[in-house]
Amino acid sequence: MGPLLRALIFDVDGTLADTEREGHRLAFNQAFAELGLGWQWSEALYGELLAVTGGKERIERYLERYPQGRSLPGDRSGFVAELHRRKTRIFLDLLVSGAIPLRPGVERLLGEAHAQGVRLAIATTTAPENVAMLLRYAGTRDLGDWFEVVAAGDEVPAKKPAPDVYDLVLARLGLNPADCLVIEDSDNGVAAAHGAGIGALVVTLNAYTAGQDFSSVPLVVDQLGEPGAPARALRGRLGPNGYVDMALLRRLHAEAPGAGGIGA
């Protein structure tokens, strides 16, 4: 028998909730407006900028690519940090207002895992306070206490697609890659998990990640799904009930416990 499934590790943005288009993007735009910058990130431009993970890094990329950066003050990184602090405050207000719900099936699956004693962790690029507020306000109860470990992008030298944040989660859990299964929504997230040697992966697509290459992942679905509102599998197969549950995750994990098992 292979290793037991001991922990589920979740990405946050795009996976637990559809935070990008009507969440982070709006918060960036509002911060730009507050500072009178006259910058506007359209849905399409934001989709391009998402190739860079991390909000501060995303602003830096924008400034490198577009002429807006030329007129900025000398202390570029201090300016970006202040801009990002504003953006985070605005994003937190959005979360507290309940404007960003969890994706379908997320709270159900977390509850199932918790009830079965499977440990829960988060590997994200965003800030820990964003995660705490999302978990507090997006579900029907504060889900934060179900998560044993939250590892965030600014805690590690390199953000996704580097494996650092997944390595940190494994160290904090005290588990091996083969004990875990990851749920992600993006190619950068998949690369990070694979880089840390975690092989069992589920991808829940969203509008920004639907066109990405997930050929190395055993199960790709449009959402986790709920009883009566099934998910759609774009790669791999769902169980008879048509949604992602712990029985399905245990099967996937047994079939591909480590990175070596991927695509086999």
Ligand code: XBP
């Ligand atoms: C998510 C991100 C984040 C958010 C913004 O990537 O790249 O940067 O867009 O968050 P992933 P911050 O889902 O792969 O972790 O502005 O707080 O960085």
Ligand code: MG
């Ligand atoms: Mg994501």
